[in-house]
Amino acid sequence: MPLPAVVGGQVVAMQDPKFLTRRRFLGGALTLVAVPALGACRRGDGAATARDALADAPATSDGHGEIAATPKPIGRWLVPGGTTLSPERYAMLLATMDALIPGDAVSPGATDAHAAWYLDQLLGAFRSQPPRIYAGGPYSGRHGGINAFSSFQPLTRIETLRWRTYLEGSKDASGNAIPEREWNGPVKGLQQHYAEGLDALNAAALKDNGKGLAQIDADAVRTLLDSADETFVQLVYQHAVEGTYGDPVYGGNYQQSGWKAIDYEGDRQPIGYTARQMSHPEEG
Amino acid sequence: MAQDFDAIIVGSGAGGGIVAWVLASKGWKVALLEKGRSAYPTLGAPVLRQSLFGNDELRRRRYFGFHDPFIEPRTIVQSAGGLAQQKEFQGLGVTVGGGTVFYDGDSPRVTQLDLRMLSTFGPVPGASMVDWPISYEDLAPHYDEVERLIGVQGAAGADPFAEKRGPYPMPPGRPAKVGTILSKGAKVLGYHPHPMPMANNSIAYRGRPACVDCGFCAMGCPIDAKGSTAVTVIRDALLTGNLTLLPECCVTQVLKTPKGDHATGVEFLDKDGKPSTLNAKHIILAANAIETPRLLLASGIGNSSGLLGKNLMFHMVFAAVGTFEEEIRSYRSRVVAHALADFTVPDGSKDYIRGGYVELGGQIQPVEYGATLPRQVHKALMVSGKFRRKIASVSMMGEDVPQEGNRIELDPKVRDVYGRPVARVTYVRHVHDQTVIDRYMPKLTAIAKAAGATGVMEVDFVKEDGVPESKHLLGTTRMGDDAKLSVTDKWGRLHDIDNVWVADGGVFPTSTAFNPTLTQQALAHRLATYLMNPAGQGKVTP
Numbered sequence: 001m002p003l004p005a006v007v008g009g010q011v012v013a014m015q016d017p018k019f020l021t022r023r024r025f026l027g028g029a030l031t032l033v034a035v036p037a038l039g040a041c042r043r044g045d046g047a048a049t050a051r052d053a054l055a056d057a058p059a060t061s062d063g064h065g066e067i068a069a070t071p072k073p074i075g076r077w078l079v080p081g082g083t084t085l086s087p088e089r090y091a092m093l094l095a096t097m098d099a100l101i102p103g104d105a106v107s108p109g110a111t112d113a114h115a116a117w118y119l120d121q122l123l124g125a126f127r128s129q130p131p132r133i134y135a136g137g138p139y140s141g142r143h144g145g146i147n148a149f150s151s152f153q154p155l156t157r158i159e160t161l162r163w164r165t166y167l168e169g170s171k172d173a174s175g176n177a178i179p180e181r182e183w184n185g186p187v188k189g190l191q192q193h194y195a196e197g198l199d200a201l202n203a204a205a206l207k208d209n210g211k212g213l214a215q216i217d218a219d220a221v222r223t224l225l226d227s228a229d230e231t232f233v234q235l236v237y238q239h240a241v242e243g244t245y246g247d248p249v250y251g252g253n254y255q256q257s258g259w260k261a262i263d264y265e266g267d268r269q270p271i272g273y274t275a276r277q278m279s280h281p282e283e284g
Numbered sequence: 285m286a287q288d289f290d291a292i293i294v295g296s297g298a299g300g301g302i303v304a305w306v307l308a309s310k311g312w313k314v315a316l317l318e319k320g321r322s323a324y325p326t327l328g329a330p331v332l333r334q335s336l337f338g339n340d341e342l343r344r345r346r347y348f349g350f351h352d353p354f355i356e357p358r359t360i361v362q363s364a365g366g367l368a369q370q371k372e373f374q375g376l377g378v379t380v381g382g383g384t385v386f387y388d389g390d391s392p393r394v395t396q397l398d399l400r401m402l403s404t405f406g407p408v409p410g411a412s413m414v415d416w417p418i419s420y421e422d423l424a425p426h427y428d429e430v431e432r433l434i435g436v437q438g439a440a441g442a443d444p445f446a447e448k449r450g451p452y453p454m455p456p457g458r459p460a461k462v463g464t465i466l467s468k469g470a471k472v473l474g475y476h477p478h479p480m481p482m483a484n485n486s487i488a489y490r491g492r493p494a495c496v497d498c499g500f501c502a503m504g505c506p507i508d509a510k511g512s513t514a515v516t517v518i519r520d521a522l523l524t525g526n527l528t529l530l531p532e533c534c535v536t537q538v539l540k541t542p543k544g545d546h547a548t549g550v551e552f553l554d555k556d557g558k559p560s561t562l563n564a565k566h567i568i569l570a571a572n573a574i575e576t577p578r579l580l581l582a583s584g585i586g587n588s589s590g591l592l593g594k595n596l597m598f599h600m601v602f603a604a605v606g607t608f609e610e611e612i613r614s615y616r617s618r619v620v621a622h623a624l625a626d627f628t629v630p631d632g633s634k635d636y637i638r639g640g641y642v643e644l645g646g647q648i649q650p651v652e653y654g655a656t657l658p659r660q661v662h663k664a665l666m667v668s669g670k671f672r673r674k675i676a677s678v679s680m681m682g683e684d685v686p687q688e689g690n691r692i693e694l695d696p697k698v699r700d701v702y703g704r705p706v707a708r709v710t711y712v713r714h715v716h717d718q719t720v721i722d723r724y725m726p727k728l729t730a731i732a733k734a735a736g737a738t739g740v741m742e743v744d745f746v747k748e749d750g751v752p753e754s755k756h757l758l759g760t761t762r763m764g765d766d767a768k769l770s771v772t773d774k775w776g777r778l779h780d781i782d783n784v785w786v787a788d789g790g791v792f793p794t795s796t797a798f799n800p801t802l803t804q805q806a807l808a809h810r811l812a813t814y815l816m817n818p819a820g821q822g823k824v825t826p
Contacts, residue, residue, distance in 0.1 A: 104663070134343050245666075261667065
């Protein structure tokens with residue numbers, strides 16, 4: 001049995017005095033664990049972060065796309081050209097993801113990993129052919145073998161319908177239903193979810209701070225998120241995690257910064273691990 | 285009517301793949317319809333190259349080759365008269381190879397005791413306990429054959445509670461630290477840990493390489509070292525020239541004669557979404573214990589007993605997850621390397637029957653882990669690695685006693701992308717199963733502590749209201765000798781129709797104390813052997 005559900009399942013007892021004692025890991029953990037990293041964002045000014053966000057650019061082969069247009073400064077952020085989201089919303093997304101997974105002195109955060117670019121690539125997956133949904137197989141090429149990951153796979157008919165509906169929703173540009181996308185009723189697409197969610201956060205920022213989401217600092221964004229629509233915050237959080245620790249070919253985890261931050265080896269095929277690496281992981 | 289095929293198989297997973305091989309290898313013309321896509325562009329070619337899987341969590345999170353709740357939702361009812369809620373529920377692989385593409389490969393056998401629960405222990409109030417209509421002796425030769433076909437590693441005689449058996453096709457693979465330290469802890473307490481029988485190559489086997497322990501089993505094996513049915517029996521069947529593999533074809537109906545006691549073929553949507561039909565002498569359904577009853581209910585077939593879709597079972601999966609001061613990195617390994625069967629034997633308690641098989645190991649990758657952390661503690665826990673690199677898990681497969689109320693029906697409103705009514709699941713946990721969890725959890729914790737854990741999280745792998753997270757789908761077309769009390773006979777054939785067969789976990793009358801895949805495959809092998817030659821009564825002939 002793989003372990004993912006350890007953290008999603010219901011913890012019925014904790015016997016680690018140093019850690020948690022509450023019945024539910026998910027609710028209980030929040031109040032009991034001190035998190036020094038949260039307050040200590042290393043960036044004093046927005047420009048450093050913005051440079052990180054821009055460093056996305058170079059090659060198309062590693063999934064980081066080509067950013068041709070001149071970067072645009074918005075609030076504390078520099079927004080790369082060629083984004084699927086509007087530049088204003090992209091800046092809001094940078095601010096939100098930075099608040100969710102901050103960088104600090106020792107480890108990079110979501111913006112360093114280009115998690116915003118990752119999400120933007122997903123939203124605009126159909127701007128490329130094949131769409132940037134499923135990387136190729138079997139290898140990344142980082143450990144030998146060919147780099148097949150960067151050749152994205154053509155989608156099947158059902159996969160195309162699925163991802164178009166999921167990303168774009170079930171209505172056409174004039175708001176009319178596209179029947180084949182409404183097998184189970186109308187669907188609001190991920191693009192619209194993001195547009196509305198970011199605009200709502202921005203409106204809240206203007207109301208509470210007198211400044212937009214892209215203008216306020218990370219602590220102020222975190223305060224906003226705590227009283228925002230948690231469904232949307234969770235959506236952004238999931239994508240921030242994917243963009244920070246997922247394979248770089250999808251546009252995030254820039255130069256494997258997410259993996260380096262947590263001492264993780266990433267993909268291992270075709271070499272895998274040696275017998276020594278398996279039996280003596282403490283040696284590194 | 286002219287027949288297109290001798291047999292049509294619906295679903296290419298654990299059972300369907302095995303049936304395809306047995307029939308095609310004996311010269312039958314077989315069509316294998318699979319709703320999902322193929323991830324093997326060269327599966328039927330002389331040289332197998334390049335799967336489209338990779339060490340990549342995101343393609344798995346985006347449901348590549350997997351049950352996708354966005355296009356095929358399921359609705360769940362958790363109490364009498366409760367509201368049906370649309371949820372992600374018990375997904376398995378939807379691709380050529382089905383669930384065996386993504387499973388760990390755990391391949392233990394059951395024991396004779398597992399097949400005689402009612403006669404050994406008597407009834408359990410509120411549960412529909414029964415004996416299986418077959419014995420371990422009936423299954424044994426089919427286990428042998430399946431293990432040889434898909435390639436199973438293990439050490440014969442290492443598990444003192446297992447039935448007697450011959451050598452495994454290959455020896456156990458390389459030990460990982462997680463299994464070594466947990467085994468040591470279990471031995472201190474007098475238990476009998478042994479190498480987990482796994483459908484992963486420890487050595488090069490039948491044209492496929494040895495496993496390199498990359499730890500990404502759940503994302504599909506990029507080098508075909510795992511014995512999924514795709515790269516073993518289905519590939520072998522394609523090479524006979526007798527198998528027509530039809531991926532991206534979704535079966536919508538089993539077609540029958542006007543009298544209704546004989547099936548004529550299937551109706552399906554092809555790759556382009558066009559409705560089409562195929563005829564055959566026999567129809568074998570192997571779509572899994574949720575999808576097979578769903579298809580039968582939609583076709584109006586097989587329910588004269590009123591039990592079709594009922595007695596749905598999973599397994600209670602619960603674990604003591606030890607946290608250690610030292611690096612464990614349990615992801616540097618195939619998912620499980622060691623197990624113990626001590627708790628599958630009754631301990632004399634009057635409150636419950638027994639526990640189940642225990643896996644020593646388990647692993648987690650960072651996106652899955654990070655995404656389930658509360659966002660406020662994300663950074664600290666990701667960097668410390670406490671619950672990712674420094675954990676070792678002792679988890680039990682608790683038997684799920686059968687209950688008629690736990691069932692699959694057709695949802696009256698919700699539709700899938702193919703326009704079909706979705707499966708509606710009703711499931712309530714039995715008090716027996718909860719008792720087993722309560723009583724055995726401390727024993728699992730003791731093993732983790734004996735192994736050196738400084739802390740232990742006791743985890744019930746459960747969705748809200750007692751629905752287990754197990755991916756073991758069992759029991760909705762239970763087999764038995766009495767047509768009033770079961771849906772299929774002891775071969776897996778529907779009592780109601782003489783040429784429709786079930787070759788998935790649905791035929792399990794009780795859930796057993798073990799991971800079920802190898803047993804599903806042995807049952808499928810037995811079914812196909814009988815189908816080819818009924819006079820042989822399912823005996824394996826060389």
